[in-house]
Amino acid sequence: MTTDIETISMLRDSLERYTAEQYDFLKRWRVLEQPAGYSAAAWQNYAEFGWLALRLPEEEGGLDGDAVAQGAVMEVVGRRLLMEPLLASALLATGLVVKLGSPGQQAELLPALAEGRLKLALAHEEQLDGQSCWVEAGQLTGAKQGVLHGDAANRLLVTARDERSELQVYLVDATGEGVERQAYRLVDGRRAANLRFFGTPAERLGDEGSPSAADVLATAFDEASVALCAEAFGAASCLLEITNEYLKVRKQFGKPLASNQVLQHRMADLYMLKEEIRALTRTAQQAMLLPAAERGRVVSGARAYICHAARNIANEAIQMHGGIGVTEELEVSHYFRRLMVNAALFGGRDWHFTRFVESTLKSA
The missing domain is CATH 1.20.140.10 (Butyryl-CoA Dehydrogenase, subunit A, domain 3)
Structure with a gap:
């Protein structure tokens, strides 16, 4: 996974130009006031410019961006304090689908992620009471806390133990049966959610041929x-x-x-x-x-x-x-x-x- 210096420079320049024009401090104020906690219009623009496809393989129309390319995006995120789930969905969750997902799951999820139609969030942190997550017979039970942009995600990637007590990642419909979301605003204005699962249908991300x-x-x-x-x-x-x-x-x-x-x-x-x-x-x-x-x-x-x-x-x-x-x-x-x-x-x-x-x- 590599990205050449010229591509990285073009990526950084395009991000800086767009955010300088469309995401100054006063315009960010209006984003903070929105119930969703981020700008849906900006998110769609990111998709049109190809920034949401940064982690996708080149054969899928992406940039196959390495850590330096991802850093170019995140530097601009830091400079402009962007509110959209670039880290949570476009980098972290999309990277997990690329590395762990089965061919069928990748074919279903990656185009939607690149086009901005789908937002994923990774639920990993356990609740402070020690209640862990586990999956039995395809049903997820347990709780997670502090899921960054967990309130805005269409689907969730949830870490949980399977019947053999092995750690796996499961794909869950965020609005599906048995999902309880408690959304809240972080002190920096972004949103997060605490999640509880009560026998929620869960699909393992990957198959028997996938890596650990x-x-x-x-x-x-x-x-x-x-x-x-x-x-x-x-x-x-x-x-x-x-x-x-x-x-x-x-x-x-x-x-x-x-x-x-x-x-x-x-x-x-x-x-x-x-x-x-x-x-x-x-x-x-x-x-x-x-x-x-x-x-x-x-x-x-x-x-x-x-x-x-x-x-x-x-x-x-x-x-x-x-x-x-x-x-x-x-x-x-x-x-x-x-x-x-x-x-x-x-x-x-x-x-x-x-x-x-x-x-x-x-x-x-």
Whole structure:
């Protein structure tokens, strides 16, 4: 799975042009006010431009995009704080169908995903009460929590144990029999859902010839973590641009704040953090080509540090803006909240730091 540099550059440029014209901060406000929590019109535009086909094989009309190509999309997601389920459906769930789905399932699902007619969401996190999901005689029982865009998905990919206690991924109709969805809004404005299943009809994703679901999921979660690293870089870059401009125009005692040497040094430190995020994101993207053990160590190390660095940048941006930095009307607060939510997805900073340390000790 590779994508050449020219294609990646064209992909990034097209995304940046579209979002600059159609998804500025004020237009994003209107998206936030919509009950669905995302723009259906923007989602259809993404499909028409071919962005939803990023993970599809070339023979299916897709780009077969690698981690670098996915990162180009996610950087723009971070810069513009896009609300649509690009990560949840177009990257993560579509990738699972490509890697794990049977030929028949791929023929059914992939065209609909690329055209934007179908939105998938992965339900993996178990409820805090420890109630797990299992499938018996083709019926799914159990509960999942914190399913990103789980309220907007037409169908769900649910991880559950089969009759042999092996982890599998099951395809479920989100509005079908025995599905209970509790939708809610996250602090960054995106939506999620808690799910309960009561004997819900479930179709295993894949067949007997498919690879191990556990292995495919492990790779998919690393891919999602790398994508979030790229999104953090996009958000951090935009935060610094906004803060730098604010310091130039905001005056105190007759002088711009940018003339204050202490603030200059603080901004220089933040730019160094941003460049570290860039470098570690590129390293994590390259690590997706490594064997699983080494890949996991590099990805988790990068993710843990990037979560820490991005939070520092967001904190400093708010501090330099003063009291208005935490208001709804200022975009700085929206970047802060997006970074905080992302830091808890797919393991979170503490989980990735622990994994990095354990992997490093094993390889020593």
